Amino acid sequence: MSNVAGKAYGMNVLTPLRWWTALWQKLIFWVVVKTFPYFLKGLLTLSLIHYARWTIINRWSFPRLDKSQPKEKLSYSYMLFESNFNGSWDQYIDSFSFAIPSGLDMFWRWNIKYPKSIPLHDFYNYIRFNQIESGHYYNAYPLAAANDVKTAQKLFTNLGTFQQNIANLNDEEFLQAYQQFLADNQHSLGSMGESPLMSASHELVQEHQHANIMMARAAGKQEA
């Protein structure tokens, strides 16, 4: 099990809410997204967030693997919060709670026993209690955070355009164009590298995984 893959942490939180407030909340989400997108500005500005999504699952609409699987009788509807972010659990919850406490309260306000996002430790405990650990978590670009991907895409597009525009330039014009290109893309030139260590516990896991691989290799050699 690991919630960590490369530069990303995957978080799933499933919190109960009463079925009638679930309906009400769906309406609120819809209105907010359509009418007041500035509510989401904080989320978009928090650069450590790769992705965040809130889904309301009515108590009668939980998925089943097959029709033969009996329907569960649930007392509550649920809100599923899925997020991928760069950094450790604490760093994420801290930044979330510091930067957009009122936004978080808006999302979770009607959830059972939601304590509000400040004071922090009640919120910590609420998320921890309701978090579902990831059984498996795959990351196609372990060296990249969402910011790295976004800036790389921007740089790639701009470099393509630049390439098309330079064919007929003389040396001096090229130098000028190149300098302008660098200036225009100066915020897309960060170095790529490994993720900072998420925690001392994760360091242990990495050591163990490394040891496991070495042992498996040694065993393989012996067999050969």
Add this chain to the structure above:
Amino acid sequence: MNRPLDLYDIQGNICKGYGRFGFPKARYFFLEFHDYAGGRNFLQQLIPLITTAEPWTGRKQPDQSDKPAATTNIAFTYHGLCALGLPRRSLDGFPQEFKMGMKPRAAILGDNGPSSPQHWDPVWQGDTVHAWVSINGQTQETVEQRFADIEALMQSVQGSVSIRPGHKGPDGKMLPYQDASAVFENGKATPKEHFGFVDGIGNPYFEGCGNDPERLPGRGKLNRDGKWEPLATGEFILGHIDEAKEYPLAPEPHLLARNGTFMVYRKLHENVKTFNDYVDNMAKDFDGSRELLMAKFSGRWPDNGAPLVLAPDDKAKAELDQKMAELQKKAAEGDACAIGQLKALEEQWINFTYNDDKHGAKCPIGAHIRRTNTRGSLETEKGAFDRPGALVDRRRLMRRGLPYGGHDELTNDDSEQGIIFMCISASIERQFEFVQQQWVNYSNDFHLGNDRDVLIGANNGKLTDKHIVQVNPKEGKAPFFCTHMPRMVETRGGDYFFIPSITALDMIAQGIIDPT
């Protein structure tokens, strides 16, 4: 607002940077306790020497000064508190990173390569240090006198307490203590460190700290309307409400934690030759003076600490210097108007934001001071967060400490010089470790990928170890790339300490800490 704290219960180094109060000399040494009773007996005798945060009225009028000739403060590692026999339940309540200590956190802190713990001074090798004692003095003699007094106290407890030796000194000799001193120029103490930067500007201002309220702008937390408020006491002192409207994580009972705090101690060696060579080499291609390039590393001009947002290029700096000189001259002649103007100008050293410098054309986004104190610049979309400084108000550090070693003619990489970096915060993990890991040695929050701080980052001289000096894209000039950045600063030791209040210290000394 600004509720008074019991400054007589709080150790003085928490609220006062002694250097700023006329104590340019310091000695730090580390203790080991060999038995409970003797160790506690020593502490009881030491308490009368401990300096509290009580206000010194004489700061502005030296003649009536009630400042002591020397100060003394003490703090403990987790192992030290164990050695003094604190109950298990109290010990368990300390935060995890404090219990682990600094060495096992090396991977988080970027203490790798030449900064790895195996290269640290011998004092940090093997068993853990138990306590840190600091003496700050107005002169070297007063420091040494106080040191002798404490040595005598140790002798009186007959081997129950010893000093752990093993600090690498000036000639490679091992010393039982770490001396530190402000860098002197023409016989006068300066606020400079060995790379030549004015250091120690911009410490935070918190509620009840006892400092002059005039120091608040630029040091507190930034409001939506651009005004500054004191940070919550609990960001720096345990047992008080913090910025998240709760009490910081602390051990039981309350009296053990209240008015105490945590401190990080790091001996940071400065590779002065590497630094100078690198600056010389980069300056050859840089469009501006060598000083401007240095300022682009740190965010402040080396000679007087003026921030780049106030004087972004050589021309602006020359004008600023001239204006300062004129005002200083007039002020010295007693011109009240000039005195006021000078004060207002000096306030801009600390009271500024990066609101007019989104591109980093004045102060690069990766410059040292912009990384370590972001001042609301992470709110890249106005109004996105509840407060502009939401992401920095819980990451502030109270920096203490002084340079050590070094003489102008001797400073190469091998000579012993650097900074004894100490910082105080209510949470080492949330404040110091976060800043060190995410902002010094990583740049996702700045959209700069894995770039690191030029000055204190764990760089290794590779092409991708770089710093981008941004430009205004409308000016048609290219940004300047400082690549192949070497390791300018190496860690030579350190640990995490708990600074108890006077009450808690007395209770520890009496052996009556009881969380029941």
